[in-house]
Amino acid sequence: MxxxxxxxxxxxxxxxxVIFLICAAIILALGAxxxxxxxxxxxxxxxxxxxxxxxxxxxxxxxxxxDITEFKSDFLIEKAKKGLQIEENDNEFLKTRLTFTTNVPNxxxxxxxxxxxxxxxxxxxxxxxxxxxxxKDKFSKNETSAFMNNLAGAYTEHFxxxxxxxxxxxxxxxxxxDLKKADYLEAYDLLYKKTTSMISLIESxxxxxxxxxxxxxxxxxMICDMLRQFKDINLANYNSFVVQNGVSxxxxxxxxxxxxxxxxxxxxxxxxxxxANVKKDALSDYDGNITANAFIPAVNEExxxxxxxxxxxxxxxxxxxxxxxxxAAVLRAEVEELKNxxxxxxxxxxxxxxxxxxxxxxxxxLTERLTELSSYAKKTDDEYLEHETRDYFKFKVYxxxxxxxxxxxxxxxxxxxxxxxxxxxxxxxxxxRQKKFRQRERNxIEKAKKxxxx
Amino acid sequence: xxxxxxxxxxxxxxxxxxVFTVTVLATVIxxxxxxxxQTYTAKTIIQxxxxxxxxxxxxxGEAFDAKEIISPSVMLRxxxxxGRSSQKMDQIRNKITITPIYDTxxxxxxxxxxxxxxxxxxxxxxxxxxxxxxxxFEQTRSTLNSVxxxxxxxxxxxxxYLASVKEIDYSLTEQDFDYIEQxxxxxxxxxxxxxxxxxxxxxxxxxxxxxxxxxxxxxINNFNHIENYLLPEIFxxxxxxxxxxxxxxxxxxxxxxxxxxxxNKESAEYLAEKTKEKMDAYVEANLTVPNAYHDxxxxxxxxxxxxxxxxxxxxxxxxxxxxxxxxxxxxxxxAEARTNALLAEECDNVLKRFEENxxxxxTAANAAEVEALIEECLEELRPIYKDTFDVIDDYNAxxxxxxxxxxxxxxxxxxxxxxxxxxxxxxxxxxxSCILVIAFETYALFKKAxxxxxxx
Numbered sequence: 055m056x057x058x059x060x061x062x063x064x065x066x067x068x069x070x071x072v073i074f075l076i077c078a079a080i081i082l083a084l085g086a087x088x089x090x091x092x093x094x095x096x097x098x099x100x101x102x103x104x105x106x107x108x109x110x111x112x113x114x115x116x117x118x119x120x121d122i123t124e125f126k127s128d129f130l131i132e133k134a135k136k137g138l139q140i141e142e143n144d145n146e147f148l149k150t151r152l153t154f155t156t157n158v159p160n161x162x163x164x165x166x167x168x169x170x171x172x173x174x175x176x177x178x179x180x181x182x183x184x185x186x187x188x189x190k191d192k193f194s195k196n197e198t199s200a201f202m203n204n205l206a207g208a209y210t211e212h213f214x215x216x217x218x219x220x221x222x223x224x225x226x227x228x229x230x231x232d233l234k235k236a237d238y239l240e241a242y243d244l245l246y247k248k249t250t251s252m253i254s255l256i257e258s259x260x261x262x263x264x265x266x267x268x269x270x271x272x273x274x275x276m277i278c279d280m281l282r283q284f285k286d287i288n289l290a291n292y293n294s295f296v297v298q299n300g301v302s303x304x305x306x307x308x309x310x311x312x313x314x315x316x317x318x319x320x321x322x323x324x325x326x327x328x329x330a331n332v333k334k335d336a337l338s339d340y341d342g343n344i345t346a347n348a349f350i351p352a353v354n355e356e357x358x359x360x361x362x363x364x365x366x367x368x369x370x371x372x373x374x375x376x377x378x379x380x381x382a383a384v385l386r387a388e389v390e391e392l393k394n395x396x397x398x399x400x401x402x403x404x405x406x407x408x409x410x411x412x413x414x415x416x417x418x419x420l421t422e423r424l425t426e427l428s429s430y431a432k433k434t435d436d437e438y439l440e441h442e443t444r445d446y447f448k449f450k451v452y453x454x455x456x457x458x459x460x461x462x463x464x465x466x467x468x469x470x471x472x473x474x475x476x477x478x479x480x481x482x483x484x485x486x487r488q489k490k491f492r493q494r495e496r497n498x499i500e501k502a503k504k505x506x507x508x
Numbered sequence: 509x510x511x512x513x514x515x516x517x518x519x520x521x522x523x524x525x526x527v528f529t530v531t532v533l534a535t536v537i538x539x540x541x542x543x544x545x546q547t548y549t550a551k552t553i554i555q556x557x558x559x560x561x562x563x564x565x566x567x568x569g570e571a572f573d574a575k576e577i578i579s580p581s582v583m584l585r586x587x588x589x590x591g592r593s594s595q596k597m598d599q600i601r602n603k604i605t606i607t608p609i610y611d612t613x614x615x616x617x618x619x620x621x622x623x624x625x626x627x628x629x630x631x632x633x634x635x636x637x638x639x640x641x642x643x644x645f646e647q648t649r650s651t652l653n654s655v656x657x658x659x660x661x662x663x664x665x666x667x668x669y670l671a672s673v674k675e676i677d678y679s680l681t682e683q684d685f686d687y688i689e690q691x692x693x694x695x696x697x698x699x700x701x702x703x704x705x706x707x708x709x710x711x712x713x714x715x716x717x718x719x720x721x722x723x724x725x726x727x728i729n730n731f732n733h734i735e736n737y738l739l740p741e742i743f744x745x746x747x748x749x750x751x752x753x754x755x756x757x758x759x760x761x762x763x764x765x766x767x768x769x770x771x772n773k774e775s776a777e778y779l780a781e782k783t784k785e786k787m788d789a790y791v792e793a794n795l796t797v798p799n800a801y802h803d804x805x806x807x808x809x810x811x812x813x814x815x816x817x818x819x820x821x822x823x824x825x826x827x828x829x830x831x832x833x834x835x836x837x838x839x840x841x842x843a844e845a846r847t848n849a850l851l852a853e854e855c856d857n858v859l860k861r862f863e864e865n866x867x868x869x870x871t872a873a874n875a876a877e878v879e880a881l882i883e884e885c886l887e888e889l890r891p892i893y894k895d896t897f898d899v900i901d902d903y904n905a906x907x908x909x910x911x912x913x914x915x916x917x918x919x920x921x922x923x924x925x926x927x928x929x930x931x932x933x934x935x936x937x938x939x940x941s942c943i944l945v946i947a948f949e950t951y952a953l954f955k956k957a958x959x960x961x962x963x964x
Contacts, residue, residue: 111909113909117905119909158919166553166915170553170555171609172611172613175915178915180917215719222720222721222722223723240737243737254723258716310748311737311744312740314740314744321854324850328850332842340835341788341791343791344790344794344831367834367836368832371836378843
């Protein structure tokens with residue numbers, strides 16, 4: 055074997071072959087460089103990995119369908135090409151240069167079909183996608199990487215805007231509501247509802263991760279408690295002051311408005327209370343004899359088992375009566391509360407100046423405090439959302455170097471190797487041919503000699 | 509002349525370059541031909557989550573038809589999406605096949621039941637959608653993707669109970685409506701929005717829109733704020749004025765409305781009375797029907813027998829009985845009569861408010877304030893409705909995957925396998941070239957032998 059290899063190598067060390075191989079190596083290297091520079095480096099691949107809950111079911115974080123083709127949306131392409139030379143290119147044209155693939159094993163489709171046939175549930179929706187972009191103009195500046203990175207950035211922004219959780223609800227400042235124009239009790243109502251919705255949002259985030267702590271050391275539970283304290287103490291104190299002293303910017307308007315509300319809600323209450331009463335009374339009209347005469351197992355003419363659910367009418371009407379009663383009770387409580395306000399506010403034709411001054415000052419303090427709490431809450435929750443969504447996406451752009459030394463070396467070596475094999479083969483046959491030719495020559499000479507001798 | 513097997517090898521060795529060239533050419537030509545005729549097929553699997561589909565019905569209670577996937581309304585949008593508006597939709601429709609995937613256990617159960625003469629219905633709820641596409645795998649994939657996406661949209665719009673609210677007409681004040689009519693329109697609009705949002709909130713308590721981070725409860729609070737502060741102020745100003753553009757018309761309107769409520773009340777009372785009569789008659793009639801408590805032997809109709817052992821093969825009737833329906837209608841009619849009576853009383857109250865003596869100065873001042881307040885109310889409603897529609901759009905998008913879903917991503921396959929055809933081309937090229945070389949060399953040898961024979 056060693057001899058064979060040695061023999062093969064020796065064949066290559068002929069001057070003409072060495073010169074040929076050097077020339078071939080130069081041509082191959084130049085070709086490989088050209089191919090790499092003009093073609094390979096202008097084709098780029100990006101992998102997109104989805105890592106949020108629900109991505110395995112093909113959903114976005116908000117529960118809607120994930121659609122990879124959104125990457126080809128006009129507004130994303132518009133953003134991605136901004137500031138690049140390809141900005142002049144038509145979006146439709148650029149879309150044709152973008153290609154998606156997924157790494158779906160060949161047999162996965164059959165596996166899913168089989169599982170359906172076997173009453174099982176097997177879902178295969180990929181969480182990794184490959185996006186390819188090939189720059190059309192091979193001789194212009196290479197912008198593939200910049201375009202791909204811009205596209206990834208634009209998509210992330212779009213995805214976060216459209217599909218991930220938001221906490222705008224936590225924002226509050228003095229301009230959120232026009233509290234100077236709103237009556238004192240109306241201001242209380244606005245702040246109370248705002249705080250309640252802020253608490254509810256943070257509680258929902260805390261339920262998902264109660265161990266989260268912000269860089270400033272706040273956790274979501276702490277923020278919730280601070281807001282609860284604000285609601286239960288600060289706001290409650292303000293409310294009791296305003297209600298007990300009947301403080302309003304315009305007492306007669308407040309009373310008139312409340313009376314209107316009382317009338318409106320009383321009408322709704324009466325309707326519901328009457329419905330509850332009428333339906334409750336109607337229950338006694340249900341004839342008990344029917345249960346022993348119609349609601350029994352039997353067979354009808356088609357020999358179908360005939361069994362009605364018994365007393366659904368009774369259940370339904372009782373349920374309706376109860377539902378109306380519950381809604382009426384809520385309205386009754388609201389009406390009572392409004393009547394209480396009216397009683398308190400109608401006892402003063404005008405609110406005392408010191409009271410309105412105090413209410414204004416309290417309201418200002420409340421606004422300041424809620425603004426402060428809102429900034430803590432927003433900051434902490436922003437960090438929580440950032441922490442929660444940090445791994446939702448992973449983009450990896452596989453760039454090809456314009457020089458591509460390793461590619462040039464690989465192609466040149468491969469080419470040289472193939473040429474060496476061809477040269478050795480050629481040389482082997484050439485030697486064989488020469489031997490045969492010499493043999494034939496010798497034979498001919500010998501034959502001629504023999505003929506001469508004869 | 510005699511040929512040995514070694515001669516054949518010798519011929520092949522001699523014609524090695526011919527064999528090599530022909531084989532390479534044949535392989536390349538095969539690949540070029542395959543590539544020229546190559547097309548891709550894309551397919552995916554979709555599954556309906558609604559139980560009614562397994563019973564053969566869609567959500568509207570009509571016969572379920574999976575062919576709706578290629579309905580014209582879907583295909584039109586596919587053509588638009590894929591930039592092929594100039595093409596005829598049948599060019600794509602004809603290439604789409606929808607194949608049901610059957611659950612073998614349920615098929616076996618159906619067959620077994622049918623053998624026993626028992627009716628058992630089974631309809632597949634999973635379908636394979638296949639598109640015999642174009643030479644471009646990207647186009648094939650995106651076309652099927654567009655078909656599926658547009659069908660999901662179509663399914664949602666046609667069959668799902670999607671959330672919606674009715675937006676207020678912001679040009680209300682430009683029309684010839686009286687102040688109280690404008691206020692009532694706003695009030696009714698807000699009440700209807702709150703009612704709709706409350707029902708969505710009950711279904712998805714913790715839903716938060718990803719667009720603006722707003723929940724249904726926050727929207728309800730926003731509407732309630734207008735309902736509890738601005739609107740009562742408007743009504744208060746209208747009633748204390750009293751403010752109207754045409755008092756006589758308002759009087760007529762509320763008198764007519766009161767009379768209508770009273771007529772509705774009487775009609776509901778009449779209906780309740782008659783329903784009660786039917787209920788009593790129904791009970792009376794059922795006293796003589798054979799049942800578990802009355803021995804059937806005493807009755808001539810033996811078919812209406814009593815089931816001693818309840819067999820599951822019998823069809824179970826779960827619908828409400830007629831008596832229960834009558835009872836429910838009876839109770840609702842009674843409640844409706846009372847509601848109409850109360851609303852008629854309210855009309856009286858409104859009429860009384862407008863009867864009160866007015867102070868022209870106060871009325872004029874109130875009218876100006878009412879106009880301003882209504883404008884303010886409409887302006888405040890504008891951003892609330894914007895938020896509402898954002899939340900509703902997000903909510904609706906999240907509803908669809910609960911009813912219909914893809915089980916598998918779109919897979920695409922080439923019609924011709926390159927490797928297989930390259931192999932076929934290679935083998936055919938190699939085989940043919942070998943035969944050719946051997947035939948040529950043998951012929952040449954025979955010719956040579958013939959020539960030698962002649963010479964000798």
